[in-house]
Every structure is written in C-alpha cells, then in structure tokens.
Amino acid sequence: MESLINMVLLTLLAATTIAIVGQRSLLGVVILASVYSFLMASVMIVLDAVDVAMTEASVGAAISTVLLLGALHLTKTREEAPRHGRLLPLLLCAAVGAMLVWGTLVLPPFGTPDAVIHQHVVPRYINETVRETGSPNIVTAVLADYRGFDTLGETTVIFIAGIGVMLLLGGLRRRDRAQDSAAEDQR
Amino acid sequence: MNFDLILRIGTKLILPFILLFAIYVQFHGEYGPGGGFQAGVIVAAVIILIAITFGLNAAKRVAPRGLVERMVPLGVLIYAGTGIAGLLLGGNYLDYGVLLPEPVSGHLLGIFAVEIGVAVTVSSTMVALFYAFVERGS
C-alpha cells in the first residue's frame, strides 16, 4: 500500500517537473513549483518525516511562492527564448542525473537498520534523548540540543541571507529616494 | 472599496486560528512535529496574509518595518545568548544542562529559548523580505 502511494506521488512529481520545464509563463512555473512542494511534503509524510513535511509545506509551498510572486512583480512574467543552443544544457543535465542515479546504486536499501548511518550516533539519540533532554520529539532534541551549533549556523544563514536581500532591494530604494529629494531641492 | 468583502471577512475570521496554530507549533515542538522554524514561517504567513488582503499599510500597523528589521538580528542574539548563558554558568557553549539546577529541565529550557530565537529570526526575515519586494514593486 505504501509503495503504491509512493509510486503515485513520485509519478505526479515527475509530471509536475515536466510541466515546469515545458512552461513558458513564469507565473505558471511559480504555481507549479508550489504544487511540487506540496507533493514533496506528502512524500515526506509517507516517509514518516513529519517535521520536514511541515517545513516543506510552509516554506516551499506557501512563503517561497509568495516571495517568488513578489519577485515576478518586479520583473517580466514571460521567459525569454533561449539564446544559445539547447544541446549542451541537455547533455549536462543528463550526465549529472545519470551520475546521481549511479550514486544511489551503492546506497543501502531504504530503511535498513544496519546501514552505516544508523550505527554511529543514532542508537544513542534514540535511547537517551528522553532521559537526557526530556523532549519526546527526537527531531527537535537533535536540532536544538545535540546539534545546537548546526542550528545556530542555520539561523545565522537565514539572518545573513535576509540582510543581503534587504540591502539589495531596500538600499536601492533609499538611494532612489535620496535622488528624488535632491532633485526636488534643486527645483 | 467594497469589492472583496467576503475575502476580508473570511481572512479576519481565520487569522486568529492561524496564529493559534503557530503558537501550538512553537510550544508543542518538543512533543510533536514542529518547532521554531515552522512556527516562524506560519507567523510570517499571517502578516503576509494581512498585507495581501488589507493592504501593506494595515500589515505595517501590525508589524512595523523598523520592529521587523530589528527582530531579524534579535533572534540570532537570543540563540547565541542562550549559548553564552551556558558559558557563564560554567558549562560549554550551548550546553543547556547547566542552565537550571536539574539538567533535564535545563535542557528543556535551553531548547525552548533556542526555538524562540529561531522563530523570531525566521518570521521577521520572511516578513522583511516580503516588505522589501512589495515596496520595491510599488
């Protein structure tokens, strides 16, 4: 049953991706990307990763769609015709995709308990989280406690990215206003 | 402008529930799915919803631009400050066990504080980005 759901979801994901590639209207691309995020959130729920699913649904489907629409508002909403040939990008994509598929071939099957990644610190997290941190949600405990440095880095990354975009957009706005007021003063 | 009355009333009625859900996601993150990141995004969605339905000025009355831009570094400061508090109390950086006499409640307090820091930064960054885009466009 679960593999059936997986198959349906992955087929829909592939269909959405093909639709995105074929779409010339950037508005349509943004909406389809939002659809893609919702499907991805469903896949995450099937994989029992509810925290990731929640993040994907709220960030990928909701906020990033709104921000991309805001960005589209500033630019054109039609994609330009490609200036160079399409053969080289196609070959590059095919090569990278083939390499990724080749890389997954040596991975252990999904969910095997004796995979290498499940032998290192995972048993300790699963056994000791509730006793050590009092938090029944292991994901939260790992994110905020065991891997607190990583999350601090993530928060800082969000902070820096936000500041950067604000400077790019808002800094120009302020300069415009300064020029406008200077022009008015001259009058 | 009476054009979108139904939309306005509907938004007005649903807003408190979205905020309540954000608070639930924030403070229930230790027990169920969720946490600071998701809650921050939901709070930002509330502000953006207000901006889309009622206009940018209404959203700025709820969340003034200056406040939002100050909250962006504030969240990182809360996070880093939690780490420094552990340092001052004799533990390692970001070691929550020393925050309270009992290590387990100290860990819970540390996770709580850190999640609030994450939520503050994430929500204010998203809202500030939205403001930046909209003001540039108008």
Added chain:
Amino acid sequence: MALAIDVASGLLIAAGSFFILVGALALFRLPDVYTRAHGTSIIDTAGAGFLILGLMLQAGFTLVTLKLLFLLAISFFTLPVIGHALARAALHEKIAPKLAEDRRGRGRNSAGDGA
C-alpha cells in the same frame, strides 16, 4: 456494529472519491475559469467533506476525530472564500465568461456594458 461503521465509512469515502473524480473531470472538460472554479468547489466541499467524514468514522472517539473535525471546519470555511476570491480576481482582470448564460447574467447586472 464495527461492520456497520466500516460499511458507512467506506460508503462515505467512496462518495468523497466520486465527487473528487467529478471535480477533476470538470477541471478538464469545462471551458473557462468560472465554470472550472465551480468544478474545484465540488472537490473542496463535497469531496473533502465526505472523505473527512468517512475518516472520522474510522477514527472513533479519539483526538484524531477532533483534529479531523477542525480540518473539516477550516476547509469548509476557507476554501469557498478562496474560490470566491479567485473568481473575483478573474472578473477583475476582465476575463469574459464563455458560457452564454453567464454573459447574459453579467450583461443584465451591469447595464451599458455594451456586451
């Protein structure tokens, strides 16, 4: 008793699936934005409503039922508003309805439209 609940919930879920299928067909077959909005509203209300009712019967008197009830209330509340907003936005963008009846109705409401 358990069998009766299973049968009832199965029927409800089947009804929900049927309405979702009808709505999806409507999305493909109907000619323009307004009729398609009508089709999606079938998915939103009848489809999702019957599905959630069926799932509530499966869950019994638990916290899950309460959560599903909230989901039902929220979807019944927000989705019609969203559909209305979409149709309004389409009208605002001056996308003309394709069906003759809609046009006639629109012409009657706004006299001097020249339609």
